[in-house]
Amino acid sequence: MNDATTPQRQRSDEWTDAYTRVHMNVFGTPLRVLDHGKGCHVWDVDGNQYLDFLAGIAVNALGYAHPDWVKAVGEQAAKVAHTSNYFATVPQIELAQRLIALAGAPEGSRVYFANSGAEANEAALKLAKKYGGSLPDAWPHMGDKPARILALTHGFHGRTMGALSATWKPAIRKPFEPLVPNIEFVAAGDAGAMRDAFAQTGLGHYGKGPVAAVIMELVQGEAGVVPLKADYVREVRELCTQHDALLIIDEVQTGVGRTGEWFAFQREDLGGVAPDVVSFAKGVASGFPMGGIITFGPKTSSILDPGSHGSTFAGNPLGAAAALATLNVIERDSLLANVEERGKQLREGIMATGNPLFASVRGSGLLNAVVLNRPCAHEAMRWCLDHGLIVNAAAPSVLRLAPPLIVTADQVDEALAILARIPADLDND
Numbered sequence: 001m002n003d004a005t006t007p008q009r010q011r012s013d014e015w016t017d018a019y020t021r022v023h024m025n026v027f028g029t030p031l032r033v034l035d036h037g038k039g040c041h042v043w044d045v046d047g048n049q050y051l052d053f054l055a056g057i058a059v060n061a062l063g064y065a066h067p068d069w070v071k072a073v074g075e076q077a078a079k080v081a082h083t084s085n086y087f088a089t090v091p092q093i094e095l096a097q098r099l100i101a102l103a104g105a106p107e108g109s110r111v112y113f114a115n116s117g118a119e120a121n122e123a124a125l126k127l128a129k130k131y132g133g134s135l136p137d138a139w140p141h142m143g144d145k146p147a148r149i150l151a152l153t154h155g156f157h158g159r160t161m162g163a164l165s166a167t168w169k170p171a172i173r174k175p176f177e178p179l180v181p182n183i184e185f186v187a188a189g190d191a192g193a194m195r196d197a198f199a200q201t202g203l204g205h206y207g208k209g210p211v212a213a214v215i216m217e218l219v220q221g222e223a224g225v226v227p228l229k230a231d232y233v234r235e236v237r238e239l240c241t242q243h244d245a246l247l248i249i250d251e252v253q254t255g256v257g258r259t260g261e262w263f264a265f266q267r268e269d270l271g272g273v274a275p276d277v278v279s280f281a282k283g284v285a286s287g288f289p290m291g292g293i294i295t296f297g298p299k300t301s302s303i304l305d306p307g308s309h310g311s312t313f314a315g316n317p318l319g320a321a322a323a324l325a326t327l328n329v330i331e332r333d334s335l336l337a338n339v340e341e342r343g344k345q346l347r348e349g350i351m352a353t354g355n356p357l358f359a360s361v362r363g364s365g366l367l368n369a370v371v372l373n374r375p376c377a378h379e380a381m382r383w384c385l386d387h388g389l390i391v392n393a394a395a396p397s398v399l400r401l402a403p404p405l406i407v408t409a410d411q412v413d414e415a416l417a418i419l420a421r422i423p424a425d426l427d428n429d
């Protein structure tokens, strides 16, 4: 920062006024107007520098302006930026091959590309709907009942109509009801509640339709980085297998290295289970809007057939080139190991700061949360910003820390030094 206590914000304030005059107010007032970045740092239009421990909400895996990423996107832009899906491109094919291999998905697995996390989940939910219709005793046969999709309380899957229907937070869901029917919420982490939800199938007149799918995150990111217990995840997998339901794991936030494995479902401490469908987005292309799903095995992979789904930009070669560059750098520079080590350093360092505001810390790899002992996360986030550190208030008393996967030990120490100084007497939000 130019000056930690009185940052210069004149140009940022002018641009913020201009922003509010032309943008629909769905995001609130922007905190700053940013201009450029390099590595884990970003600068606003007044020249103030910030260490970014949010990375565009777990997106900028390689930080800002990574030379390999810039080169790959530039070269692809100079060749072909977009084709329709009447045609294919080599980067798109190579990316699908790589993702299937990194996910350890079996022979016959497939990828569908989308442009965001919500769109990835739309594809997964459409797949689950179509699958549900094919189950015995399910709609649309005479006298049958519609198949159900089970989602978890506190889960977040996006804001499009389908993804929103599986998103728990009533404040963002209720104004748009009625949403997609036959999606039910089951208490997150409660194996008994999940067993009960499955058991409601086929109880004669009072029973419900079969369960087509369970959709869940392994770490509930937007709820405040809350991991599900491995035993619970394994039991949900078991129930899905017993009842022929699909297990959809939403790895939009956790996927592509963020938790220290390529995908969180590969972590033993988060369940170590085989999903039927995995959705991904955010970090996969390190800043290029891209997402998608991986369907595991030939049966699940053939549910969506020609004409049943699609999108103009799906598998766009620019996005595919950005994603391939991202995966290459993660592999070449052993970033998964860095994620594991820096995450440990961060979690240990947070409690060692002795800041009386900090109650606990949780997370995996570089998806972490500091739990505050008071609901002052927004105030704390603003204080950090004024002192050169970008973090995010994921819940009223939770600060989320999700730096780029390239973050160094010195940068973690730098962030810890700022976090240590957050005043314990901040006002509540």
Ligand SMILES: Cc1ncc(COP(=O)(O)O)c(C=O)c1O
Binding pocket: 116, 117, 118, 119, 121, 156, 157, 158, 159, 217, 221, 222, 250, 251, 252, 253, 281, 282
């Ligand atoms: C787990 C999860 N799923 C889905 C989404 C929606 O992704 P997008 O904002 O790209 O639509 C998010 C976004 O935060 C997410 O965290």
